[in-house]
Amino acid sequence: MNKRSALIYVVDDNVSICRSLALLLKAHGFKVETFTHARSFLAYKHPKLPSCLVLDISLPDINGLTLQEMMAKRGIIIPIIFITGHGDIPMSVKGIKAGAVDFLTKPFIKNKLLDAITLAISKSMSQNKEEAEVSKIKRRIKTLSPRELEVFRLVAKGMMSKNIAFKRGISLQTIKVHRGRVMKKMRARTVTELIRFAEKCGITSSKE
Amino acid sequence: MKMKKKKPVLRNKIRNKERVRLEGVIKQQSDKLKIKNGQLRNGAAKQIKSEWQIETATTLIKKKDLEILKQRAELLHVTRVGKLAEFVSSLAHEISQPLTAILSYAQAASRMLEGREPEIKEILQHIIDDDRRASEVIQRMRLLLKKGKPEMELLDINAIVNETVMLVATDAAVRNDALKTELKGDLPFIDGDRVQLQQVLLNLISNSFDALGRSRGKREILIRTLRKDIDTIIVEVKDSGCGIPKRNMPKLFTRFFTSKPDGLGMGLSISRSIIEAHGGRLKGRNNPDRGTTFYFTIPVGTKDA
Numbered sequence: 001m002n003k004r005s006a007l008i009y010v011v012d013d014n015v016s017i018c019r020s021l022a023l024l025l026k027a028h029g030f031k032v033e034t035f036t037h038a039r040s041f042l043a044y045k046h047p048k049l050p051s052c053l054v055l056d057i058s059l060p061d062i063n064g065l066t067l068q069e070m071m072a073k074r075g076i077i078i079p080i081i082f083i084t085g086h087g088d089i090p091m092s093v094k095g096i097k098a099g100a101v102d103f104l105t106k107p108f109i110k111n112k113l114l115d116a117i118t119l120a121i122s123k124s125m126s127q128n129k130e131e132a133e134v135s136k137i138k139r140r141i142k143t144l145s146p147r148e149l150e151v152f153r154l155v156a157k158g159m160m161s162k163n164i165a166f167k168r169g170i171s172l173q174t175i176k177v178h179r180g181r182v183m184k185k186m187r188a189r190t191v192t193e194l195i196r197f198a199e200k201c202g203i204t205s206s207k208e
Numbered sequence: 209m210k211m212k213k214k215k216p217v218l219r220n221k222i223r224n225k226e227r228v229r230l231e232g233v234i235k236q237q238s239d240k241l242k243i244k245n246g247q248l249r250n251g252a253a254k255q256i257k258s259e260w261q262i263e264t265a266t267t268l269i270k271k272k273d274l275e276i277l278k279q280r281a282e283l284l285h286v287t288r289v290g291k292l293a294e295f296v297s298s299l300a301h302e303i304s305q306p307l308t309a310i311l312s313y314a315q316a317a318s319r320m321l322e323g324r325e326p327e328i329k330e331i332l333q334h335i336i337d338d339d340r341r342a343s344e345v346i347q348r349m350r351l352l353l354k355k356g357k358p359e360m361e362l363l364d365i366n367a368i369v370n371e372t373v374m375l376v377a378t379d380a381a382v383r384n385d386a387l388k389t390e391l392k393g394d395l396p397f398i399d400g401d402r403v404q405l406q407q408v409l410l411n412l413i414s415n416s417f418d419a420l421g422r423s424r425g426k427r428e429i430l431i432r433t434l435r436k437d438i439d440t441i442i443v444e445v446k447d448s449g450c451g452i453p454k455r456n457m458p459k460l461f462t463r464f465f466t467s468k469p470d471g472l473g474m475g476l477s478i479s480r481s482i483i484e485a486h487g488g489r490l491k492g493r494n495n496p497d498r499g500t501t502f503y504f505t506i507p508v509g510t511k512d513a
Contacts, residue, residue: 014305014309016305016306016309017305017308017309017312019309020308020309020310020311020312020313020316021312023312023313023316023317024312024313024315024316024319026316027316027319027320028319083308085300085301085302085304085305085308086297086300086301105304105347106304106305106307106308107304107307107308107311107339107340107343108308108311109311109315109340110311110312110315
């Protein structure tokens with residue numbers, strides 16, 4: 001993990017906690033951004049970096065668990081480590097179920113925090129990679145003509161060229177040409193790869 | 209003449225007939241009256257009965273009211289205790305915030321020093337260690353407040369005594385009270401809930417602190433563990449405090465009974481129910497010389513017996 005490019009967000013209404021955690025994490029080579037309100041964190045423009053959010057459960061404006069839900073709805077994909085001054089077990093279960101990496105009860109020693117951060121950053125990196133791949137595929141799909149997109153969908157559904165030709169009343173030769181162009185534009189080496197692309201972007205499940 | 213002669217006979221006959229009819233009517237009427245009377249009487253009886261019921265019901269309501277009043281008073285007290293738990297919980301939260309910050313500052317500074325300034329680094333390490341000690345106290349406080357089912361496990365009673373003594377050692381030092389232990393070695397394990405047993409010991413020790421505070425002279429608490437018989441262990445908390453007035457003895461374990469102005473009257477009653485849930489007994493007595501001894505028995509763990 002390249003720490004220098006990893007960004008840690010700390011959201012806690014206690015200024016001392018923000019300041020001290022920022023110092024500690026910076027001393028360990030991370031970039032750190034601190035917020036005392038959930039809203040200012042949401043309003044922040046999150047750079048595409050491997051990142052992780054150290055989040056206090058009880059914030060004055062938006063509860064930490066609610067913030068977790070809001071982030072999911074807005075497509076802000078950043079792994080979360082919850083911190084709390086109350087050792088509330090049921091709350092932690094809820095948070096972990098909703099995808100939090102860890103749940104630390106204050107005060108925690110730095111090793112616990114650093115371990116959780118390492119885990120969160122690696123999760124973030126694979127999430128970012130996945131996200132980048134999906135947007136790359138989506139960009140390629142945009143270059144397809146309507147007819148090519150249709151052929152792409154049908155191929156992704158597992159139809160043979162023959163069947164497509166028959167179903168659409170077009171010659172097999174034309175379908176083969178379209179299909180060749182789809183493969184080229186999508187930069188798929190094999191049909192299997194093409195189908196994988198379709199699955200990643202949810203093309204298979206779209207309309208007939 | 210004939211007519212005249214006949215007339216009285218006829219008259220008599222008519223009279224007789226009339227009399228019989230009238231008698232019949234009278235009888236009928238009087239029967240009706242009797243029935244009416246009976247009904248009336250019955251009704252009256254019923255009314256009387258229901259009046260009696262109303263009276264009983266009123267007494268019952270009054271009784272219930274009294275009960276409710278009593279329960280409300282108890283509830284108020286329990287709420288006070290609940291409020292205390294809430295207060296301690298929020299206190300733990302408030303303290304944990306600066307402790308977290310101090311810990312992080314010290315760890316950051318220590319990291320920044322890297323290989324330099326070994327003396328300052330050592331000081332920082334002391335700060336970190338003491339912060340963690342404070343955190344542990346908070347952690348224990350949280351555990352004490354946690355409600356729920358007892359978690360039974362095999363425990364070393366001497367270890368529990370030592371842990372509890374550690375918790376109050378500073379307190380004892382500040383009060384200038386001597387806190388001694390006499391632990392019997394080689395005791396078998398017992399089956400119990402660690403936190404609950406600590407709670408009982410803490411309660412007995414803090415009672416002893418209070419008793420010492422109210423007395424002059426030797427200030428000493430002695431905690432002993434000993435074996436009563438093959439399957440029972442005794443834990444004793446003996447103090448040289450003010451002792452318990454004779455008249456308070458029977459009420460010692462009564463809920464909400466307290467002799468302290470700021471007492472809740474919960475400690476000993478909760479302690480006794482904890483010990484009884486562990487299959488033991490909790491008792492207290494005044495020592496022949498001075499102070500009191502509270503002691504509880506606890507059965508040896510099943511897996512160990």
